[in-house]
Amino acid sequence: MLQSNKITALYCRLSQEDMQAGESGSIQHQKMILQRYADEHHFLNTKFFVDDGFSGVSFEREGLQAMLQEVEAGRVATVITKDLSRLGRNYLKTGELIEIVFPENGVRYIAINDGVDTAREDNEFTPLRNWFNEFYARDTSKKIRAVKQAQAQKGERVNGEYPYGYIPDPNNRHHLIPDPETAPIVKQVFAMFVSGVRMCEIQKWLAENKVLTIGALRYQRTGQARYQRAMIAPYTWPDKTLYDILARQEYLGHTITAKTHKVSYKSKKTRKNEEEQRYFFPNTHEPLVDEETFELAQKRIATRHRPTKAAEIDIFSGLLFCAGCGHKMYYQQGVNIEPRRFSYSCGAWRNRARTGSECTSHYIRKNVLLDLVLEDMRRVLQYVKEHEQDFICKATEYGDMEARKALAQQQKELSKAQARMTELDTLFRKLYEDNALGRLTDERFVFLTSGYEDEKKSLAARIDELQQQIATVTERKRDISRFIQIVGKYSDIQELTYENVHEFIDRILIHELDRETNTRKIEIHYSFVGQVDTEQEPTQVVNHDRRNMVDVKSIAI
Template structure:
């Protein structure tokens, strides 16, 4: 291809950050400037490549990539931009284009306002200009991040995304309203999950009822989507990850959580999840779709989810059994054949002892024996609570009060320690500021000495607020007892264990070591919201009760 037949590429770019920072050059104005320059300096065969609304930090821009494909095909003679920052604000990548890519393909580069022209030999300051452009991008990113963090601290939604099941209030975009179309879908997903349905069964229900996936619904409502649209035959196929994301969102309890993620760098679009202590929590900001009991049951199951067994059922005690000595999970071992009486549980640490080198004992217990024990104890507890409701509430509240007081003592110590440290930091900052104001400390020294304390102050502020909230609400533990009583009222009688009633009523079961002298094993059943339940019943032939402080501990012969 002759040089005169090659393209003169006129590249224009404008980002949201540029507009927010006061950039006056619109895409249309850039085009006028570039075309006028090309005409006046006799550059022919011009073609525009445009990126409107794209950051200069990222080089994955459609217009830029289209231009580079033409460069690599040898079809471009000259690239012209208004200034260097239009080409990019990443020092390394912009320098690579100007100093490596363009020369390799014999492309002349011109940045009009910066006086850069690679056909001349006076471009020594071009790398320095690129560095300043990157510094500008970094500074702009820092300011935008500060604004977003300030909004997050006030409970305002930063990214504009609304959780599935809600819509933004037309009168206040930071307030959520239940979505008439999808709110019931969220409720159905939770209901099926907490009753023990497998994820594939929930997905089948969504497919059968032709419930559009989250991304497809967003596309139909807004015309945009984050990822490529699925094939038309897959618009009702919900991924596992989407369903687990829904099941773990506290927004469905009526709360607002902001600051859940952060960008790893202003040069990267990759985000990471913030730890809970760095997130901002605002309770009861909108109407809840899910009650706390249902949400807690879902979290309990998610925390211990595992693959279904060979018979494609989830074990009834999945996630509830723990070794009474080491605290490790107990795992189901299926015996030969399909008879459930041969199934048993063993300590996970013992099972993995060869691989991990950690030592514990088997804590072996047959599933049939455990089912019999748990059913008998559930019947005991339900009967006792129904017939002695007021006595149970008073006893449980008294036990909770003792446990709460113990925890409060420790929490108050932590709060006092955090407040004292915050006072020390405030005093230190005040002293350093005075030294800086009086000229005893330079600005650079002040910034260096104080920078290390910023994260600690943020952490302490969050910790103080969290501890204060815990202490203020600790006296309301009686509501937990009432929640358990409400659960008991749901069941008139339990004659058979199901995944739903076991996981709704029981928090965890501890399997202790076998006592070889008496040939008995101690089992502790901790119930939801209240822990151990003391009923005062007399021992039976197969189950005896060992009195402990506010506790009921069962023992039976293996």
């Protein structure tokens, strides 16, 4: 008997996998079938529950969960789907609904095309159909995964979503072009971040300028229900989203595919692939940021900054380390002193009661460090500009004729070894072929190949060694070139800023004060090249130590 005061739940589902596999049951088509069946069989109070774009192996679907809430509340008399696979493609969970959840709540279940009706006694084949639906989901998942893997290997995007700041080229959906609306936002976020602006200030700027979040923008453009939640706070950008943008190599004009994989066809959870499992395609589209800006952003991300009590990021934040123990230097300000004095001390020493560190303070005043770093940066800038070739020769250690000859010899030896390896591969193929055709006995085959095998192992080891040696030199030259490009951006440096300090300097090591000579050494390691020897007198700053009533000399080394 039909219960007129309860709902007849008409459930529809269509996944991306179904569409890719050629399913013809669109949501509208399913609705038409279900409503017609309900009308013809006199089911009352019909209500649709829909999941568009959700896989059947996952039961975390909004429409399904809403329907199950109605079921558990006792407000549903009958659930009708086009077929069993619409309810789900997970054998265990689908069986649990049909055999436990629905009967316990007095719900009749009908799958029209499969002839399933729990009000009848002839449903012995229902578990078999559920098992087949799960097998179909597994098989479809494998096929789709193979297709996506092939697309990834060709550099084609497989998830249908594009990096914020880009849109697909109308003539080739796999090619990216800058989005006129969002590309300027990406550039602004990078510019603010590398200039030292705090993340909360960037978020404030985005909100004040009513810049839609990625999810809100996608909902505005597509209307897809899965992005609707983003409209609750359309201008509130999470930290993680902004850090993800700042770390994406796509903004350099490169394409990276196969970055993640699903843990199982039954789960929506994804895991990041290792670098060697990804595919990298350089210079595939127009970049939004240059190499220097991107590198600066990565450098700042690697040393997340802790704002001071004055809500400011210190100019040396993330760069200062104790030369004694390697711990980060702690930024501090004097108390009850006007004007305020700012200084640094070893973080491990400062927390020695908790950490048990035996390191010393390595104390240095900020104004001393500012003066020293400014003078040393100006010294290095002038030297590189006036003596670029000398700088390159010293920095590469390949400036003399003998070193250049050694590099050329390594490259020549590598080419020769690779050619011999190719010859050996050809010989192996011929020997295998002769052995397989009976032209070469097994004993003779083993004798010949064993000698070649030893040679191949020796060659492979030497090739690897040579490639590493050459790559080291090549990478070093590239790093020097990048530092020269940084120098080329400046004619002179009159004052230190967060941007120029972090662009020029990789790290600064603070040595402890030598009490006998009243000198303190400061190691300044410049970006990409390390310490720079200009064959000049080292940069020095002298300040008066009021506590010990002596003049202290700080020297950059």
